[in-house]
Amino acid sequence: MSETRKVIVDGVEFEVTIEGEGKVWSATVEGKTFDIEIPDAAPVAKKKRAGGGKKKKSGTVSANIPGKVVTVEVSEGDSVTEGQVILILEAMKMQNEIQAPISGTVAVVHCEEGQAIEANIPLVVIEPLPEAE
Numbered sequence: 001m002s003e004t005r006k007v008i009v010d011g012v013e014f015e016v017t018i019e020g021e022g023k024v025w026s027a028t029v030e031g032k033t034f035d036i037e038i039p040d041a042a043p044v045a046k047k048k049r050a051g052g053g054k055k056k057k058s059g060t061v062s063a064n065i066p067g068k069v070v071t072v073e074v075s076e077g078d079s080v081t082e083g084q085v086i087l088i089l090e091a092m093k094m095q096n097e098i099q100a101p102i103s104g105t106v107a108v109v110h111c112e113e114g115q116a117i118e119a120n121i122p123l124v125v126i127e128p129l130p131e132a133e
Helices: none
Strands: 002-009 012-021 024-029 032-037 060-062 067-072 085-091 094-099 104-109 122-128
Touching (some): 085 122
Antiparallel strands (some): 012 024, 024 032, 067 085, 085 094
């Protein structure tokens, strides 16, 4: 089983490819592969997928924890690229750069600077570029 995830280590985001089964795993970060052993690991249940195509990314940006919007870097109608910082959110006394999950045009901004937000509510909606579909 192989899967790619984004992880944050000491405030820095990395894309990590993890592979393995049971107790023995490998993780590849920025071209370097690390062997990982998890002594008390229970088998991971495989995810069921509907269809066999690429997973379509959503253009709806939300925070997974409550916080306060420090700055909003985009406005409605702005063009953004995948990975571009679109807002900064303060949560648990840390400032987090929230990035655009897809390239496209900002359709709606549901937040403003200084606003306290709840977890899992839409903050920004990005319409994908026509050729990305």
